[in-house]
Amino acid sequence: MKLLGVKLLNLNSLKGEHTVRFDVGPIADSGLFAITGATGSGKTTLLDAICVALYGRVHRHPSDVTEIMTRHTGECYAEVEFLAGNETYRAKWSVARSRGKHDGNLQQVKRELARYTGTDWELVGTQKIRDVDAEIVRLCGLDYEQFLRSVVLSQGDFTRFLKATENERSQLLEKMTDTGIYSDISAFVFREADNQKKELDKLTEHLDSTPLLNDERLDELNLSKTNYLAEANKAKQQIKALFSSIEWLNKLQELHAKRTQLHERSMAHQAELEGMAPAINQFARHNKAIQFRTALQRFEDGQLRMSNLGRLVQALQLDIPELLDSEVTTSAHHAEKSAEFAAGELLETEAVPHIDSTIKLDEQIKNEAKLLADARREQAEIEREFRNNEESVIEKEREKTALSNELEELNAWLQSNGKYKTIPAELSKLQQVLVDLAMNEQKVAGLVRQLAAEKDNLVQKQSEQTKYNQQYQQSADKKESNNTQIAALTRERVIALAGNTEDELKELDRVLPLKIANAGRQKERSLRYNKLVQDITRYNADKERKTAAIDEEAADLGNIAGAAEQAGAKLDALRKIAELEALVKNYEADRDKIAEGEPCPLCGSIDHPYIDSNRVNDLNNITARVNTQQKEVADLNTLRQQKELLLNTLRAEARALAQNIAAATIQHDEEQSAFEAENIRMQESFDLQQPAAIEARMAGMQAQHGEVVMINEKLNKLDDQIKAGTDNNIKIDKWQRDNSDSAHRTATAIEIHNTNIRNFDLQLSELSGANGDMTARVVAVAGGFN
Missing domain, CATH: 1.10.287 (Helix Hairpins)
Structure with missing residues (x-):
């Protein structure tokens, strides 16, 4: 609230109408001014006019406010203009005597409150005294008693504000300054002060109950402190030495771990070398057998010829029934054919070259059987070259045709010559031998196919084993790299800790x-x-x-x-x-x-x-x-x-x-x-x-905390990297465990294939020996024709 002006009529010693404006010069320009004058000049009356206009009461006449009217006058009033918020208001108090006479009876007091609209005054509320009082208190923020104690202090009542109780003064100041928040702050401070006082009392009680040390005890403690400090310094030196030892031990552990890794790698290489022993032996055998490649070629040619000979024998077996029939016919007509004996002798003479050719073939069979025994170790190359011998097969077919022709000529000759009656029996034996020889050759062919299949499987398994060994070596190298990185990260972590623990x-x-x-x-x-x-x-x-x-x-x-x-x-x-x-x-x-x-x-x-x-x-x-x-x-x-x-x-x-x-x-x-x-x-x-020193200390602690945060972040990052390396090692170990069974099965399969190949080689050797015996029998039978 801000006072703008006071207007009064017939109040106390101020008879007549008077006006004082506070919003115009020179009062408005002075800022601070005093109301002075001799006793009875009306200084207090101005304050009374303000009070009675606002609240309808004055301090000097508490029982009857109408006593404020000047003697021998018929009416009086007090009017105050003031600013509240952004609005201008006018409060008025008035009283009059009947008929306006100075000796008339006093009439009822009137109160009025109006607001200035910019052009005119507008009444506020019902103008009842109670409503006007309430509105004034709302606009001013003070009731009458508070107004007297803070704004208008009558003569001799200056100490009234100071003599007011603490609660009254606090409420008054709070309303005057609109500082209710400070009451809350004050209450909080009071509670906090009470709590702190209680805490202080506890500490004081604890302090009082704590016995003080005498000088002798203090000297002992100081001496102990000195000794402890010396021991602490010694302990720091020991800790420093221990950290050096720990670092040395860490390096030693790293070297032990590296030695263990190298030993494990050496054992793995040794195991890998042992697993490759069959392949190495096979390679050695291959190097030894490479010199028999030409003989193997000849062996293959001999096998083809033997196969053709077997087919020829089969054809002869088919012709044996005809020969037997021919023998019967020959016996029946022996007499008739005697005349032809001479011609048969001539035919015999002509057949001798053909028999010699057959004997030569027998000798070649023996030689081929011997070559078969010599070239057995080179079967690894046989299968590929075996497929490329179609021309030789065609040639042997031609030879088979020639032999068939020779056999027909021989049969014709036998029919015409009686002295060869034993030939059918010998041919039957030869037929059985040739059948057995053909069966053996079929077995040889089957064994050769199985041997080729086993070798294909062996090559596949060896390829799988080589691939696994490469993957295993890569995983081992990766694990070693991870361990090296983990060791480096661990050392970096120890350096980052700088002697501190986590x-x-x-x-x-x-x-x-x-x-x-x-x-x-x-x-x-x-x-x-x-x-x-x-x-x-x-x-x-x-x-x-x-x-x-x-x-x-x-x-x-x-x-x-x-x-x-x-x-x-x-x-x-x-x-x-x-x-x-x-x-x-x-x-x-x-x-x-x-x-x-x-x-x-x-x-x-x-x-x-x-x-x-x-x-x-x-x-x-x-x-x-x-x-x-x-x-x-x-x-x-x-x-x-x-x-x-x-x-x-x-x-x-x-x-x-x-x-x-x-x-x-x-x-x-x-x-x-x-x-x-x-x-x-x-x-x-x-x-x-x-x-300032506290602030410097605080800055140091902030810097230290920043360093601690950076170290913790670095440690977390290093821990994540170490965990990633460890997780990779775990995955590598799991892969090695998961694939070790497969590798073992592959190695077992390779061993089985090698065993099968050796068995097939043995069977082929046995069949070759049997073929040699059969060839000898064929030669013996052929010798009977001489």
Whole structure:
């Protein structure tokens, strides 16, 4: 609320209509102004007008506010314009006597509240006294009592605000300044102070219950401290040596691990070499057999020829029944054919070359059987070249045709020659031998096919084993690389720890933010503490100045009071003289009748001091002196009131300073206690008077915490990398375990194939021997034809 103007009519000593504007010059331009004047000049009436216009009450007339009306007047009013928020309001209080006469009966008091719309005044509410009072309190924010204690302080009531209770003053100031939040803050501070006080009491009780150490015990503890520090330094050196030993042990463990890995790799290579022994042996056999490639070629040709010969024998077996029939026919017609004997002899002579050719074939069969035994180790190359011998087969077919022709000629010859009657029996034997030989050749062919299949399977399994060995070696190399990387990361991790443990770093990461926050709070407490020290110093200086001024003003007031008392006594004396002079003047007619030496008809005295004719002048003089003395007394009283007001103001200010000092001292002590308690709780040694040092410490802790965070982040990253390497090793180990069975099965299959190949070689060797025997029998049969 802001007052804009006051208008009044017939209030107390201010008779008539008066207007005071606070929103125009020169009052509006002065900022601060005083209402001064002699006693009874109407200073307080202006304040009464403001109070009665707003609240309908005045401090000087609590029982009957109408006493404020000027005597011998018929009406009065008080009107106040004020600004509340952004609106301009006018409050008016008025009362009148009946018919406007000064001796008329008093009418009912009227209240009015209006708002300025920009062009005119608009009434607010019902204009009932209760409604107007409520609206005024809402607009001003103060009730009547609060208004008297804060805004309008009547003469002699300045201390009323100061004498108000703490709750009343707090409520008043809160409403005046709209600082209700500070009440909440104050309540919080009070609760916190109470809690801190209880905590302080506990600490004090604990401190009181803690026995103090005597000097002897302190010396012992200091000596122990010195010894402990020496032992701590020694322990640090030992720890440093231990860290060096640990680093050496870590390197030793790495070397042991590397040696183990190399040994494992050596064993794996040895096992791999042992697993490749069959292949190595096969390769050695291959190198030995490579020189028999030409003989093997001849062996294959011999096999083809033997096969063709077997087919030829089969054809001869088919012709045996015809030969037997031919023998019967020959016996029946033996006589008839005797004449043809000579011609048969000639035919025999012609058949001898053919028999010689057959014998030569038998010799070739023997040679081929021998070559078969010599070339058995080179069967690995037989299958591929076996498929390329179609031309030789065609050639042998031609030879078979020639042999068939020769056999037909031989049969014809036998039919024409009787001396060869035993040939059918011999041919039957030869047929059986040739059948057995053909069966053996079929077995040989089957074994050769099985041998080729086994070799194909062996090559496939060896390829699988080679692929597995390559993958295994790659996984082993990858695992070794992972182990090397893990070892390097572990060393880097040890370097990053810099002699600290992970628990220590975690504890630092947890504690340092608390210490940083505590340092921030301690710095704020230190700043508040130092400001309170400055405030207390300033308050004390101001209080000393106020005390000196109070003493000076009190002395002046005493002098003025003494002078006023003397002036009052002098005024009383002058008034008595004036009264006597006036009394004498009333008896002038009687005084004229008094004769000198004669008794006074009134008092009987013969002494007449006032008989002098200059009494009139004395009365005028004494009246003038009384007036002068009255003015002097009034001036002294005014000056005394001013001095009293000033002295009361100074004393109030001194008391306010004392309260400020007390409050600041309490806050000072609370800040100091809280600071020291926080130092004890956080085990710190901050200096309360050095906020800059606290801030520097806090910056150091922030930097340290930043380093700890970076180290923890680096450790987490290294741990992730180490875990990734370890996980890869686990996967490699799992792959090796999962595939070891497959590799074992492959190796077993290779061994089985090698065994089968050896068995097939043995069977082929046996069949070759049997073929040799059969060939010998064929030769023997053929020899019987000679």
